[in-house]
Amino acid sequence: MELTKIICDAGILGAGGAGFPTHVKVNCKAQYVLANGAECEPLLRVDQQVMQVDAAAVVRGIRAVKEFVGAEHAVICLKAHYHAAVDALKAEIGSADDVRLHLLETYYPAGDEQQIVYEVTGKVVPTGGLPLDVGAVVCNVSTLANIAAAIDGKKVIDKYVTVGGAVKTPMTLKVPVGISLTKLLEAAGGTTCDCAYIIGGPCMGMVVDTTDIPVTKTTGGILAIPKEHPLLQQKSPSLDLRLIKSVCCQCTMCTQMCPRNALGLNVQPHKAMRSLANGIDLLGDFNGIFSCCNCGICTYQACNFGLKPSQAMQTLKSAMASDGIRPRKEVFGAVSEGMGALKLPVSRLVGRLGLLQYDVPAPMQDKALAADCVRIKLHMGVGAPSVAVVATGDKVRKNQLVADIAEKKLGVKMHASISGTVTEVTQEYIEIRKVTK
Ligand code: SF4
Numbered sequence: 001m002e003l004t005k006i007i008c009d010a011g012i013l014g015a016g017g018a019g020f021p022t023h024v025k026v027n028c029k030a031q032y033v034l035a036n037g038a039e040c041e042p043l044l045r046v047d048q049q050v051m052q053v054d055a056a057a058v059v060r061g062i063r064a065v066k067e068f069v070g071a072e073h074a075v076i077c078l079k080a081h082y083h084a085a086v087d088a089l090k091a092e093i094g095s096a097d098d099v100r101l102h103l104l105e106t107y108y109p110a111g112d113e114q115q116i117v118y119e120v121t122g123k124v125v126p127t128g129g130l131p132l133d134v135g136a137v138v139c140n141v142s143t144l145a146n147i148a149a150a151i152d153g154k155k156v157i158d159k160y161v162t163v164g165g166a167v168k169t170p171m172t173l174k175v176p177v178g179i180s181l182t183k184l185l186e187a188a189g190g191t192t193c194d195c196a197y198i199i200g201g202p203c204m205g206m207v208v209d210t211t212d213i214p215v216t217k218t219t220g221g222i223l224a225i226p227k228e229h230p231l232l233q234q235k236s237p238s239l240d241l242r243l244i245k246s247v248c249c250q251c252t253m254c255t256q257m258c259p260r261n262a263l264g265l266n267v268q269p270h271k272a273m274r275s276l277a278n279g280i281d282l283l284g285d286f287n288g289i290f291s292c293c294n295c296g297i298c299t300y301q302a303c304n305f306g307l308k309p310s311q312a313m314q315t316l317k318s319a320m321a322s323d324g325i326r327p328r329k330e331v332f333g334a335v336s337e338g339m340g341a342l343k344l345p346v347s348r349l350v351g352r353l354g355l356l357q358y359d360v361p362a363p364m365q366d367k368a369l370a371a372d373c374v375r376i377k378l379h380m381g382v383g384a385p386s387v388a389v390v391a392t393g394d395k396v397r398k399n400q401l402v403a404d405i406a407e408k409k410l411g412v413k414m415h416a417s418i419s420g421t422v423t424e425v426t427q428e429y430i431e432i433r434k435v436t437k
């Protein structure tokens with residue numbers, strides 16, 4: 001069977017980012033296949049441990065994609081200090097020369113797709129473009145492990161998730177897709193104080209005030225953060241325009257430290273601040289706004305006045321998108337000669353975020369977490385929601401298809417992650433409960 005069909009039938013989407021359907025992503029010809037194992041967000045510990053415990057699957061997955069897309073190069077990118085993962089991958093690759101490792105420094109955002117592509121190929125993905133525009137396909141290491149499992153007939157019904165921050169025992173768990181985040185926090189011993197939560201990493205993750213949220217195929221972490229912690233205010237989407245107007249001195253530090261701007265993509269958050277605060281159009285070309293990856297360096301590290309230029313960029317990006325403005329495909333200028341000096345050490349970022357006490361190991365647990373009830377979300381990533389193919393009252397078995405890709409749409413199949421009875425089907429999810437005798 002063709003690899004894209006195997007991947008599609010297994011319900012694989014990008015495990016580490018926006019959740020692009022993998023059968024569509026790899027349906028191409030490319031020069032490079034890059035495995036992204038950099039896991040740049042502080043406190044998350046999934047990818048490095050997946051590469052350690054499942055090195056064989058990661059290597060097998062990248063080999064399968066390399067062959068399918070006809071690539072010359074298969075490169076696994078990870079940080080040099082992930083020693084256990086490096087050793088496991090080296091042992092798996094052995095003397096073969098069809099897959100190689102690219103070891104990265106410990107900087108943020110090393111795991112940004114743009115950075116990975118530039119690190120390995122020396123090419124810059126244009127604004128509005130894809131890595132394929134420069135001949136590369138980038139897959140998260142867990143996605144590649146899922147591809148290897150799919151070749152053996154397995155479906156994506158589990159996810160590795162780090163539970164960190166202010167919990168009693170930080171850990172990384174294998175859990176069924178659809179399990180409530182509340183169960184993960186319980187497994188980690190609960191929180192140590194009154195907390196809010198971030199789904200994902202501290203920089204790019206989303207703040208939520210409830211944990212009654214199901215794990216999806218893209219969930220990488222749940223972090224408990226004390227309610228009074230300043231990070232929560234920094235992550236709030238609200239922008240105080242009067243504050244920006246009176247405090248932003250247009251020093252341009254946010255722009256100078258922006259990693260996407262350093263790649264020559266004309267990402268200039270200081271101009272976004274000026275535009276919003278004064279209610280004027282952006283001066284100059286605005287296309288670069290679409291290249292902002294929301295890494296937050298401008299907010300968390302660059303601005304000494306506690307302003308939120310990254311939020312200004314998201315606000316303008318959303319406004320432009322809702323006005324129907326689409327990015328032009330272009331690389332604006334040359335890569336900055338000072339790019340190397342701009343690499344932000346993760347330890348410095350963690351200190352700046354006020355998270356040093358939570359920067360601890362989150363070891364992978366031997367036993368997978370079980371669930372009595374799961375809610376399989378119908379929309380987990382890029383594309384249209386999946387369409388339920390089961391109804392309330394149906395008995396389903398683990399691995400059974402419960403939602404299919406909408407006709408002629410981009411999307412992904414969903415499978416039951418536990419055996420049981422379908423107890424609810426809504427526009428958003430399918431609920432399955434184990435039958436208790
Ligand atoms: S947002 Fe902060 S870093 Fe950026 S120009 Fe204004 S004061 Fe400077």
Ligand code: SF4
Nearest residue numbers: 258292293295296298
């Ligand atoms: S969040 Fe800030 S630093 Fe990051 S890409 Fe966007 S503008 Fe640049």
